[in-house]
Amino acid sequence: MKPRDMSRDWIATARTLSEALPFLQRYDGAIVVIKLGGHAMGSREALDGFARDIVLMQQVGVNPVIVHGGGPMINSMLDKLEIPSRFIDGKRITDAATVEVVEMVLSGQVNKAITQAINGQGGRAAGLSGKDASLMICEPATPELGFVGNPVEIDTSLLHTLFKSDTIPVIAPIGAGRAGETFNINGDTAAGAIAGALKADRLLLLTDVAGVKDASGDVLTELSVEQIGQLVNDGVIAGGMIPKTETALQAIESGVRAAVILDGRAPNACLLELFTEHGAGSIIRSAPQ
Numbered sequence: 001m002k003p004r005d006m007s008r009d010w011i012a013t014a015r016t017l018s019e020a021l022p023f024l025q026r027y028d029g030a031i032v033v034i035k036l037g038g039h040a041m042g043s044r045e046a047l048d049g050f051a052r053d054i055v056l057m058q059q060v061g062v063n064p065v066i067v068h069g070g071g072p073m074i075n076s077m078l079d080k081l082e083i084p085s086r087f088i089d090g091k092r093i094t095d096a097a098t099v100e101v102v103e104m105v106l107s108g109q110v111n112k113a114i115t116q117a118i119n120g121q122g123g124r125a126a127g128l129s130g131k132d133a134s135l136m137i138c139e140p141a142t143p144e145l146g147f148v149g150n151p152v153e154i155d156t157s158l159l160h161t162l163f164k165s166d167t168i169p170v171i172a173p174i175g176a177g178r179a180g181e182t183f184n185i186n187g188d189t190a191a192g193a194i195a196g197a198l199k200a201d202r203l204l205l206l207t208d209v210a211g212v213k214d215a216s217g218d219v220l221t222e223l224s225v226e227q228i229g230q231l232v233n234d235g236v237i238a239g240g241m242i243p244k245t246e247t248a249l250q251a252i253e254s255g256v257r258a259a260v261i262l263d264g265r266a267p268n269a270c271l272l273e274l275f276t277e278h279g280a281g282s283i284i285r286s287a288p289q
């Protein structure tokens, strides 16, 4: 029997659920690609909270796809191995020794931690990388970045099979080259490419800031393509935010309806964005909806 605890406002809880109905209907059957950045993963508690939201999302009919990063975890392993690392515009210069470490950390450590956290909340997650079922075939991004790849062929057939069996794909941003190479893909780039190939309804880029900020540090809740170009030119969008905004634009060009950059450390960030009137972070839309 349920305890009749009157110390909480249960009526408000019931109202919140009721108010979510139009959003639940809107996203029934939708594909939502969620990029979980290394900085957004934070604590064990934060990861479990994220996993719970993903399981809830799937329970109400959404097909979530997780693409993760793990930059801080790669940095820490490279430090231990005394391998120095540098970035150009938010992308890691990746030589042969570095790409081995990147694959080990992303596919071995980070991917399995997220998969386990989702399964621990009663979901059914399967960990993959771009190498599985030729999910992401890459070509080198630019020569100065070494083994950094851009996905040029995406095979989403395995993802559709997983959706049919209510399994949540958790994807590490590692790609295969046509000559048998391993490529390090920026997590945002990988998420955008997968969202584009799936023509996802939403791409959520979870990071460690409330959204894209203007020169005075205020979060821009709605961003146009032109505004992004201007902010990058002015140096207001810098570092790791460059691949994120680039990704949002490319995803929209490929047919994703909207991309949102939001704070993954905030409690229930994904639910707030999808299932409430409030929304969260900075949204970049394809066209007025």
Ligand SMILES: Nc1ncnc2c1ncn2[C@@H]1O[C@H](COP(=O)(O)OP(=O)(O)O)[C@@H](O)[C@H]1O
Pocket (backbone or CB within 6 Å): 036, 037, 038, 039, 040, 069, 071, 090, 206, 207, 208, 209, 211, 212, 213, 214, 236, 237, 238, 239, 240, 241, 242
């Ligand atoms: N205009 C901007 N608005 C918000 N964050 C920005 C901006 N320009 C640069 N950044 C930086 O981008 C970071 C997010 O990118 P990154 O560290 O790569 O995140 P993640 O690990 O989540 O992918 C923020 O923590 C912030 O320091």
Ligand SMILES: CC(=O)N[C@@H](CCC(=O)OP(=O)(O)O)C(=O)O
Pocket (backbone or CB within 6 Å): 036, 037, 038, 039, 068, 069, 070, 071, 072, 074, 090, 091, 092, 102, 148, 173, 184, 185, 186, 187, 188, 240
């Ligand atoms: C090419 C490139 O930069 N790859 C990234 C892959 C991980 C990543 O994207 O992690 P975050 O999302 O946590 O930043 C890297 O080596 O750090």
